[in-house]
Amino acid sequence: MAHKVKIDTTKEITVTIDGKVCKSSYGKTILEIARANGIYVPTMCYLTKVKPIASCRMCVVEVEGVNGMVLSCQEKATDGAVVTTQSQELHKQRQSIMKLYNVNHPLECGVCDKSGECDLQNKTLEFGVNQQSFSTKEPHRPVQDWGFVSYDAGLCIMCEKCVRVANEITGNEALQLSVGGYNSTIINVKNDKFDASLGESASVCPVGALVNTHFKYTSNAWELKKIPASCTHCASGCELTYEVKDDTIYRVSNHAEFTSLCPAGRYGFEFRSSSAKVPLDLARAVEAFSKASTIQFSSIITNEEALILQKLKEKMGYKLVSKEAKAYGDFLTSYSSVSGKSLYNGDLKSIASSDALIVLGSRINTDNPMVKYHMTMASKHNRARVVYMHPLEDDALNNIVTQYIKYEAGSEEGVVALLASAFAQKSLDLPFEIKSILDNLDVGNLSAESNVGEEEIEILVKSFAKKKRFSLIIGADVYAHKRASNIAKIVALFEKYLDFSVILVPPTTNALGVSQICELDDKCDGFTIGYNTLGDFTLGSMGEVDLITPSLSQQEGTITTLNKRVVPTNVALDFEGYTLHDVARALGLGIKIDYTVGYTSKLPTSKGFKSESFDDLPNYFDVQGNEHRGYLLDILEVATDGKLEDVCPIDTFDGAVIYNANPIMQFSPHTALCLKLIESRALIGSSQFALASKLSDGDKISYNIDGIEFSRVFRIDTSIKGTFAFNPLYDMGLSSALLSSYRFSRLEFKKEGRD
Amino acid sequence: MSLEQFKDRNVGVQNYRQLDLPQSPTTAMCKVKQVAKRSLKGELFVGLGVTVREMVSTLFGKGLHTTQYPFEKLPISPRYRAIHEMLRLLESGNYRCIGCGLCEKICISNCISMETRYDENQRKEVSAYTINFGRCIFCGYCAEVCPELAIVHGGRYETASEQRASFSLFEDMLTPIDQLSLQQEYQGFGAVSPNADDNIKKTPLAY
Ligand code: SF4
Ligand code: SF4
Ligand code: SF4
Ligand code: SF4
Ligand code: FES
Numbered sequence: 001m002a003h004k005v006k007i008d009t010t011k012e013i014t015v016t017i018d019g020k021v022c023k024s025s026y027g028k029t030i031l032e033i034a035r036a037n038g039i040y041v042p043t044m045c046y047l048t049k050v051k052p053i054a055s056c057r058m059c060v061v062e063v064e065g066v067n068g069m070v071l072s073c074q075e076k077a078t079d080g081a082v083v084t085t086q087s088q089e090l091h092k093q094r095q096s097i098m099k100l101y102n103v104n105h106p107l108e109c110g111v112c113d114k115s116g117e118c119d120l121q122n123k124t125l126e127f128g129v130n131q132q133s134f135s136t137k138e139p140h141r142p143v144q145d146w147g148f149v150s151y152d153a154g155l156c157i158m159c160e161k162c163v164r165v166a167n168e169i170t171g172n173e174a175l176q177l178s179v180g181g182y183n184s185t186i187i188n189v190k191n192d193k194f195d196a197s198l199g200e201s202a203s204v205c206p207v208g209a210l211v212n213t214h215f216k217y218t219s220n221a222w223e224l225k226k227i228p229a230s231c232t233h234c235a236s237g238c239e240l241t242y243e244v245k246d247d248t249i250y251r252v253s254n255h256a257e258f259t260s261l262c263p264a265g266r267y268g269f270e271f272r273s274s275s276a277k278v279p280l281d282l283a284r285a286v287e288a289f290s291k292a293s294t295i296q297f298s299s300i301i302t303n304e305e306a307l308i309l310q311k312l313k314e315k316m317g318y319k320l321v322s323k324e325a326k327a328y329g330d331f332l333t334s335y336s337s338v339s340g341k342s343l344y345n346g347d348l349k350s351i352a353s354s355d356a357l358i359v360l361g362s363r364i365n366t367d368n369p370m371v372k373y374h375m376t377m378a379s380k381h382n383r384a385r386v387v388y389m390h391p392l393e394d395d396a397l398n399n400i401v402t403q404y405i406k407y408e409a410g411s412e413e414g415v416v417a418l419l420a421s422a423f424a425q426k427s428l429d430l431p432f433e434i435k436s437i438l439d440n441l442d443v444g445n446l447s448a449e450s451n452v453g454e455e456e457i458e459i460l461v462k463s464f465a466k467k468k469r470f471s472l473i474i475g476a477d478v479y480a481h482k483r484a485s486n487i488a489k490i491v492a493l494f495e496k497y498l499d500f501s502v503i504l505v506p507p508t509t510n511a512l513g514v515s516q517i518c519e520l521d522d523k524c525d526g527f528t529i530g531y532n533t534l535g536d537f538t539l540g541s542m543g544e545v546d547l548i549t550p551s552l553s554q555q556e557g558t559i560t561t562l563n564k565r566v567v568p569t570n571v572a573l574d575f576e577g578y579t580l581h582d583v584a585r586a587l588g589l590g591i592k593i594d595y596t597v598g599y600t601s602k603l604p605t606s607k608g609f610k611s612e613s614f615d616d617l618p619n620y621f622d623v624q625g626n627e628h629r630g631y632l633l634d635i636l637e638v639a640t641d642g643k644l645e646d647v648c649p650i651d652t653f654d655g656a657v658i659y660n661a662n663p664i665m666q667f668s669p670h671t672a673l674c675l676k677l678i679e680s681r682a683l684i685g686s687s688q689f690a691l692a693s694k695l696s697d698g699d700k701i702s703y704n705i706d707g708i709e710f711s712r713v714f715r716i717d718t719s720i721k722g723t724f725a726f727n728p729l730y731d732m733g734l735s736s737a738l739l740s741s742y743r744f745s746r747l748e749f750k751k752e753g754r755d
Numbered sequence: 756m757s758l759e760q761f762k763d764r765n766v767g768v769q770n771y772r773q774l775d776l777p778q779s780p781t782t783a784m785c786k787v788k789q790v791a792k793r794s795l796k797g798e799l800f801v802g803l804g805v806t807v808r809e810m811v812s813t814l815f816g817k818g819l820h821t822t823q824y825p826f827e828k829l830p831i832s833p834r835y836r837a838i839h840e841m842l843r844l845l846e847s848g849n850y851r852c853i854g855c856g857l858c859e860k861i862c863i864s865n866c867i868s869m870e871t872r873y874d875e876n877q878r879k880e881v882s883a884y885t886i887n888f889g890r891c892i893f894c895g896y897c898a899e900v901c902p903e904l905a906i907v908h909g910g911r912y913e914t915a916s917e918q919r920a921s922f923s924l925f926e927d928m929l930t931p932i933d934q935l936s937l938q939q940e941y942q943g944f945g946a947v948s949p950n951a952d953d954n955i956k957k958t959p960l961a962y
Pocket of ligand 5: 053
């Protein structure tokens with residue numbers, strides 16, 4: 001490329017494709033414009049969510065005045081271009097490509113997992129290739145087991161989609177092309193059997209070369225009933241499809257051309273509950289509800305269930321307690337009091353399209369993998385600067401993070417204040433009082449306390465100077481921070497005055513929805529009902545409970561995602577027992593409502609929900625990949641009455657500190673039930689941590705956090721830096737939701753022996 | 756070819772001739788006379804004689820004309836669609852079914868159900884296969900679609916049993932391994948029965 005032309009994407013252009021006049025904007029490829037206008041161009045290697053691969057040459061078109069054929073997937077359209085997508089020449093060209101794809105291709109559709117949804121099958125048929133006219137010497141290429149996926153080089157058409165996804169979306173960079181004519185293959189350079197993110201690569205494979213090992217040969221695609229749903233493991237609420245036969249989920253798939261799933265979404269589907277309708281059980285539940293004064297619940301529930309709980313509160317006067325949602329809701333309220341908007345302005349798309357990113361207060365790779373995937377996209381597609389601010393570095397992010405800034409646990413308030421003041425230097429429209437608070441910060445002291453060097457912040461600000469689209473990602477560490485309210489207000493400055501897209505990553509699946517729908521209380525008192533968490537009378541979808549309720553794969557309803565979108569999910573597996581709605585009806589609430597989804601249209605419009613009924617919610621992606629799932633919450637104007645406070649000195653944590661964070665693929669007691677997900681139940685700490693707390697690898701210890709007794713084996717991981725240990729919460733069953741205080745804490749433990 | 760000649764229904768010009776048959780009796784007296792004449796002529800005993808002769812030759816001779824079902828069964832035409840059989844590969848003895856699921860898909864009574872898995876030899880193994888013969892209409896689609904000539908219709912037409920499960924499992928339909936050498940290749944639809952030659956007889960022109 002001789003010189004880089006600045007692309008003005010707002011410029012309108014007109015292109016004629018097959019005689020159809022198509023309007024579009026500058027910078028779009030011919031293929032994109034054709035698809036947007038409903039014109040079919042065959043492709044084999046094109047994948048909307050990554051950069052054009054241009055390996056198959058199926059997408060060739062003719063452009064008037066241009067010699068030869070043009071690859072429509074990578075060629076940007078110019079104004080006035082006249083394009084032909086179908087001609088005899090082109091057909092011949094495409095047909096010979098298909099003939100080449102079929103060289104030595106095994107005739108094993110009969111057993112192949114992909115049969116029935118195979119691009120090679122379809123296109124071979126489409127271009128009328130009814131015999132294999134060429135062949136060559138076939139090298140010995142056995143099927144390789146890569147753990148979660150298996151690779152059969154004999155079937156691979158070398159389209160390269162899997163490699164691109166591993167590089168540009170999941171960022172694990174495990175797959176590479178090994179080029180060698182007919183002997184070309186895909187190689188797994190990391191060869192890590194526990195790398196489940198390869199499932200993402202398998203999902204885009206157009207043939208049966210890269211398939212899920214667990215699913216291999218278990219069912220033909222056409223035997224499976226496809227249930228559109230949403231992943232309920234974390235707040236991203238990704239689109240997924242449960243593929244079901246005989247009341248069993250065989251696999252999870254997604255619209256892989258446009259969306260992605262993290263390993264937990266793809267392989268974590270074995271959670272379900274089963275029960276029967278026993279009137280006595282219901283009577284007992286009703287009795288418990290009539291004497292209860294509090295309902296405590298987990299925020300991994302649907303919006304409709306949250307609304308039922310809220311209505312129960314209004315009718316019966318219960319206290320509603322959901323700690324994680326409450327902390328998040330309060331944080332958001334403080335945030336709004338400065339930003340003037342009911343919700344934050346960022347979403348996953350804004351992360352992927354930004355070129356400068358800051359993550360603060362989250363172990364993002366495990367807290368919300370989809371945010372990490374979008375950070376990877378930003379890094380790979382826009383060469384984004386990625387600044388990761390956290391007391392603990394994360395090796396999984398090494399290939400995208402451009403700057404790590406480590407701060408002392410507990411010093412988040414000071415850190416955001418430092419950041420804000422550094423960026424505020426350049427901003428002109430900051431109100432005087434805010435500016436004066438930021439200007440009067442004792443920067444030297446703060447930076448000493450938080451251990452963040454002034455020069456580190458300076459480097460950060462400088463590296464952002466030439467960037468255009470900024471994102472600030474705030475994670476679950478700060479919501480339960482003592483100074484959460486002030487942190488929220490400072491963070492809000494980034495949205496309001498500093499031109500950042502801010503994303504407040506909700507700590508659990510539906511913390512955002514619950515915090516908007518329910519008026520939550522601080523503390524339980526009296527007889528407590530637990531809904532999906534422990535109580536004096538417990539309703540839940542797992543473990544020893546008093547009334548078994550359906551799990552989220554057995555329910556229909558909506559959840560509110562990180563994208564501020566209300567998305568529908570459907571019933572994949574049968575459930576015979578009682579739902580929360582049945583209990584509420586027995587208590588006289590919603591007598592006229594037949595199903596839980598009858599509440600969908602009653603979600604509070606005062607919070608931005610729409611009064612649309614469940615059955616009217618759309619759930620699809622159009623050809624261009626635009627999401628039409630449910631609806632976006634309306635962002636409402638709120639009063640800007642929040643006042644910034646001065647930054648408080650921090651409580652330092654010296655000695656051994658534990659950090660509540662789940663291992664990769666695990667989020668909640670639901671994922672803990674999924675056998676395909678990797679488990680790690682130990683307390684894993686650095687060698688310094690072991691030294692400071694006089695523990696050695698294999699020691700059994702017990703300790704107490706938020707009143708919950710833990711008993712774990714201690715393991716040393718030398719890759720962890722600092723005196724920290726990771727304490728998983730996902731395996732604590734129904735108590736998991738009760739653990740919601742600040743994620744860092746000092747460890748006081750009792751030794752119980754050796755493993 | 757035009758159908759004109761077949762559509763020509765004008766038969767008026769044919770050369771039909773009336774046979775010289777005796778007159779049918781018209782009066783009551785004539786009818787009585789005819790009956791008496793036929794009864795006394797002894798034709799009845801001619802017929803009885805044939806019966807006795809056949810009886811004697813059956814009991815003491817060799818000329819049995821009926822099949823002694825259920826002790827004796829005639830070979831059935833391969834066109835007949837009875838209980839399915841699952842064939843094996845002659846060389847390896849392995850079952851032929853590759854678990855492609857086409858029979859399951861095509862079955863119009865939806866009575867085939869199967870499960871498959873990835874086995875130790877990296878093959879698709881059929882881990883469960885049943886046909887619900889309470890629903891099967893013996894249409895033969897499954898045998899027609901099978902790419903491996905694995906599922907075929909056998910000759911087992913007696914479908915009375917205490918249990919439906921008696922012949923609906925994969926193992927029951929599979930050629931017993933010790934009888935592999937006796938496994939008959941499926942002739943397919945339209946095939947003639949093995950004893951077709953024997954069954955060919957001249958049709959007598961006059962009785
Ligand atoms: S990859 Fe496609 S064409 Fe190849 S065997 Fe599998 S289904 Fe058939
Ligand atoms: S494994 Fe699949 S996605 Fe990867 S190059 Fe081969 S055919 Fe393409
Ligand atoms: S014979 Fe017809 S009805 Fe019976 S199993 Fe085969 S396809 Fe189904
Ligand atoms: S069609 Fe034939 S090979 Fe395929 S599953 Fe049925 S019996 Fe097996
Ligand atoms: S789609 Fe354009 S080269 Fe493959």
